[in-house]
Amino acid sequence: MSDGPRWMQCPICKETIKWNIPKGALKDVERFPAAIVIKHHDHYLVCYVDSHLQLADTEVASLFIEATD
Numbered sequence: 001m002s003d004g005p006r007w008m009q010c011p012i013c014k015e016t017i018k019w020n021i022p023k024g025a026l027k028d029v030e031r032f033p034a035a036i037v038i039k040h041h042d043h044y045l046v047c048y049v050d051s052h053l054q055l056a057d058t059e060v061a062s063l064f065i066e067a068t069d
């Protein structure tokens with residue numbers, strides 16, 4: 001497992017973004033790929049990482065909403 005900083009090109013604004021999975025943050029994940037939401041400026045990306053914490057896929061979130069109870 002590598003949990004160092006990683007870089008990718010933001011599919012929305014094309015900037016290079018650096019992101020980091022906090023150490024141990026995915027230790028309880030039982031199913032991979034695991035989805036991670038990355039906020040960049042005013043947009044959100046959904047990234048999927050495999051069990052080696054390598055980027056498997058990236059999606060652009062069309063909308064971010066906060067649910068209420």
Ligand SMILES: [Zn+2]
Nearest residue numbers: 010012013040
């Ligand atoms: Zn961006």
